[in-house]
Amino acid sequence: MSRLRDAAQSSKAWPFEEARKLVARYKGKVPEKGYVLFETGYGPSGLPHIGTFGEVARTTMIRRAFEELCDIPTRLICFSDDVDGMRKVPDNVPDPVALREHLQKPLTSVPDPFGKYESFGHHNNAMLRRFLDTFGFQYEFISATEFYKSGQFDEILLRAAERYDALMKVMLASLREERQQTYSIFLPIHPETGRVLYVPMKHVDGEKGEITFDDEDGREWTLPVTGGNVKLQWKPDFGARWAALDVDFEMYGKDHSTNTPIYDRICEILGGKKPEHFVYELFLDENGEKISKSKGNGLTIDEWLTYASTESLSYYMYLKPKTAKRLSWDVIPKAVDEYHQQLRAYPDQTPEQQAANPVWHIHGGDVPASGMVVSFSLLLNLVSVARADDKATLWGFIRAYAPEAAPETHPDLDQAAGFAVRYFKDFVAPNLSYRAPSEAERAALEDLAAKLRGIAADGQVPAEYAAEFSALSEEVFMSVVRDTGKAHGFSSLRDWFKVLYEVLLGAEQGPRWGSFIALYGVAETVALIEKGLAGELR
Structure with a gap:
């Protein structure tokens, strides 16, 4: 075993x-x-x-x-x-x-x-x-049409005629009295109109396998239950x-x-x-209503696949099947990123952990490696600040951040970059809302820009972090952002990050700032802050 x-x-x-x-x-x-x-x-x-x-x-x-x-x-x-x-x-x-x-x-x-x-x-x-x-x-x-007409269902239909009373007893016990008067497990298909009839049975002949009923015009008909002449109630x-x-x-x-x-x-x-x-x-759906085929509410398969991979949808289906799930646009980025997090974790997991990992169940044990060196959420932020109209623009930043990555070697990342451009245009851009900083917030942003400007100028780790970090990294950038917020009296870093999101990205939430700066670039981030301070971001 x-x-x-x-x-x-x-x-x-x-x-x-x-x-x-x-x-x-x-x-x-x-x-x-x-x-x-x-x-x-x-x-x-x-x-x-x-x-x-x-x-x-x-x-x-x-x-x-x-x-x-x-x-x-x-x-x-x-x-x-x-x-x-x-x-x-x-x-x-x-x-x-x-x-x-x-x-x-x-x-x-x-x-x-x-x-x-x-x-x-x-x-x-x-x-x-x-x-x-x-x-x-x-x-x-x-197809039920073929199943009924081809004879594959005949044995059971004949048995249903033979055991009609027993079946009706089960069904009638579940129905209101008014419905009981007209109910039958058999629904005849009218020989002339072709309509499925909801009419009571006058007689069911279990030996012959036939039903007798009056149609809606009062005409009596006798039909065999086989050959596609009837269907069963659902x-x-x-x-x-x-x-x-x-x-x-x-x-x-x-x-x-x-x-x-x-x-x-x-x-x-x-x-x-x-x-x-x-x-x-x-x-x-997004309003908390049950999705319906006839209404067409909620996401369709094609709509999900316009903005994310098939595997991300399979991942979403794996999660908590006994919990009601919203199928709206905003669940897509999280599903994409969590799916790739699980892919990255899989190789180093124990067999017990792998058996519980959604990606094993999605891929049947043949689990691929993730090529997403940049998260989908971060790609969306990059589209926003770079004003990217296509994935080629994003690849300029991605190659600087991860020189080993390329569309040919990282097809899942290349696909996600294209998805991010579409998703941003359709769902993020229409809802962006930039605000001006307060005086205290402006001072903090100016200080952050100055510190990053110094890093961009000499490409070195700032002296106060040199003992901890030997080279520039996401952790260095994150430390600079975090410490700037603390120095300007933000008791909650969440409040400080929210200022950055609202002023620079036009949103209430966003990326991990260390990762964002590493991907977008230090000088580019300084320019973004300057535009935010000047009220030029729209």
Whole structure:
């Protein structure tokens, strides 16, 4: 057993904790079907959002942890419920009015408003697969339309007809009395209109596998439950899918948690074994509201990837999955920098620490080295003071700071430099607000400029720091900044740093000043202070 596998056996990292439950499910032996099956479900009623990605990313992390713990083969299925009727027209599609006549039709029978695919369902499925492929996930895609029509679901549908009363008993117990009067686990698809009908059953023939019902015009119909003529209501569909595929693991959001006993019981009535579950907290937009596919609020995959790497998003998904998370622009820089901090820490960690490090779970153990010799947050500050319009401008400063770095040898840094320029223009620049210093603050800033001007002139460590430092470094610059603040009566260095941020950067917070001066340059920092004192920063 490898040292990391040994460490994983007791690791408290949540993917390993969940994976150990799956190992115990089969006592470490290969199940009859020959593999352990992970599943994620997707409702393609709107464009995929980051919450959808999060399910696949986190499930993949548990799958990787399971594969580290044992040698049982695994599969991951991404299942799209594209037979679901379109209950409302999404807000974020072209010409939404044109879709109204297709309400209640299965999503794969609704025209694609983007005009690119066979249907709206096919379009959204393609978007799902595109972003899953972007992240390199290993998965198999199943469309509910094909699953229902091809016969793969027939055995379970026929069993559902046979055990209709038992299934209805479970469902009716969870419904209000008014809803009980019209509820059925089966939703017929009208042979003429193609709409998904929410109508009560007049009769369910378990022997023949047929249902009889009246449509909305009062006409009676009898249809087989097989061949794509019906779909299951979404709660029974959850459990029926588990039984049909013999699913071993599925995670879902907290909004599903109260339905877990229903899903499990449906699965068991249909002859399946309930899977292991993991319930995660919901994703919120910048206003604290739940993100929604139909509303299109919160960040999209493409929006995150416009400003940061795929790995930074995977890192954000790893963190505290049972805590509600905001998906807004301001979380991106922190996620990028923390991800690279973990990359730098990984090589020197013990196996136990590596097993708990998010980057192991993001990369499946094949952890790359970080080339970010400059943090993303510091790059944003550099864009601001250098007034950079492209990453080439930033590289002029980066090469002076780290001569060994180059776009060819540090591609992650090169990519981040481009992201920083975009992020600054779109989110930082519009909110910059410079202020003039008070008289006491002005005196402190003038003193700091004088000290840095002296360093720039002779390139030497100031005499008062020579005993501690043999060469100029970030620590020297930080000491100069810190001691200047103390000398001018700032009892809290936080207050002094805030003055520097607000006067020189137009923000309430910013970089570690020693690192900033080392990157931007001593003479350049002096010039920045002089502009701030002159009120020339805008």
